[in-house]
Amino acid sequence: MSESAAITIVEHLDPEHMVPSGIDTIIHDFVRFSSASFRFVGVTARPNLDLGVWTRVQVASTECEFLPVARFDRSIKGSKFRVPHSLRFILGLIRYRKRVGVGHFHAHRVETGLAISLFLRGTFSQYIHNDSKGLLGQHSDSAWQKLSGFYRAIESRVIRNAHDVAIFNKTDAPRLQIMRSDVRVARTWYDPAVFYPPDDRPTDPRVVAWVGRLDDQKDPWLALDVARTMKARASTWKLQMIGDGPLRSSLEAVVSREDLGEYVTFSGALSRSEVGGHLRRASAFLMTSHYEGSPTVLVEALASGLPAVCTTGSDPDMVLQEGVCGIRVEDRTGDSLLSALDNVSHYEIQDCVQTVAERSARKSVEKLLNFSDLT
Structure with a gap:
């Protein structure tokens, strides 16, 4: 793939309403600070935006192509009896998979990486963000907490099938590097135009x-x-x-x-x-x-x-x-x-x-x- 070809980010995020934290910040800054072009396959909360139809949206002041495949507001968490957001997104991805096309994809959750490997044509980079012990532990609010064995199986398959893998977790990296020696350890960053020091620190209060x-x-x-x-x-x-x-x-x-x-x-x-x-x-x-x-x-x-x-x-x-x-x-x-x-x-x-x-x-x-x- 050449630098001029667009990378398609496939995640259950809404590129028109990205939140300033976690995966959204990483993806926002990919668009803003890299020389690559990006497309998005994601979700929308807009009732008048057709699903399965490519449109154009602004991300980090850059116009990007966007294919919405599911409709919901990510800020509203459903009850434990409702279909999780990630599953709703993947079902939409499967439905409209032929409209995505061939290319190189980015996945930021292992379930998304699995869906890409099964249903899309091309290669993908897998990014892993959380410490898996924490994600699957007692203090996690993730649905994976009760499905730890399933998560490990998906994680193993995705790591084997991905073109490359980067983990944003120094402590969990050695475990993945046993499975695949070229797993890269990533670290987060800051935008110096937004986060910079004051001249003096306030003292009262x-x-x-x-x-x-x-x-x-x-x-x-x-x-x-x-x-x-x-x-x-x-x-x-x-x-x-x-x-x-x-x-x-x-x-x-x-x-x-x-x-x-x-x-x-x-x-x-x-x-x-x-x-x-x-x-x-x-x-x-x-x-x-x-x-x-x-x-x-x-x-x-x-x-x-x-x-x-x-x-x-x-x-x-x-x-x-x-x-x-x-x-x-x-x-x-x-x-x-x-x-x-x-x-x-x-x-x-x-x-x-x-x-x-x-x-x-x-x-x-x-x-x-x-x-x-x-x-």
Whole structure:
């Protein structure tokens, strides 16, 4: 495949409504920062957009071809009795597979990679994002948690059949490299036009930013434990929780019931530029995840000059340099995390920025895509 040929991204995402986190951010930046051309096979929430018909949409200020194969709003999670989004997308992909054509495809979930290998004509690159132990573990809200054996079987087949494989998880990579020696270890990046440091760090009030989806994987309940400790200590810290998700109403109810409103603010889902602005106005960054892949948001926070306090599961890439830009905390308690926040509050802005200086999007995206592999 030449550099001028379009790569077709096949995923259950809506290219007209991409969210600033995870897989969507990776794909958005593929379009923005690479020299390749991209097409999309995905989903739409628009009632007037015909399924199975190629159209054109704007992604990262670039006009791309788009084939919607299923219709639903990804932000609305169905009940446990409804067909999962990924399955609805794959059923649509099978229905309209002849309209996709031959080419090179990108898959960012193993079930998508399996569908490509079975139903589409061409080659595909497989990207794997999460630590599989976390994805299949007790704190996962993924449907794969109850189907771990099936997931492993799909993963094994996809890794064997893919043209190339990249995993955004340093800790899980050795397991995949036993199956296939040329599996590449990928790492996330930041957009320097959006995430950059302030001239000075604000000190009053001291705001700690938490950014992520409000679900079990990210463990926002642990962040509320930090807020409880703030209240108990009459701390000068305030917690800002940026993001949305299925736990939001329950979290807000606890904040109201326990009178934590003075210490916790829910900002909802924001654009990447809005997140960048809030990070520059904060004094520190907090991650409480049970598990991660290669968390983009941590790199973005450091690029914004914020020292970070993370649970050990939040930093599988070991980005944090202890004593320089942050602290990893094994003890999952509000007391331990708040004490760590007090300790990092004096860390220098430029030391945090320097930690991720080599992870700018322009350099990272081109290196990852490595188009010479497709020639």
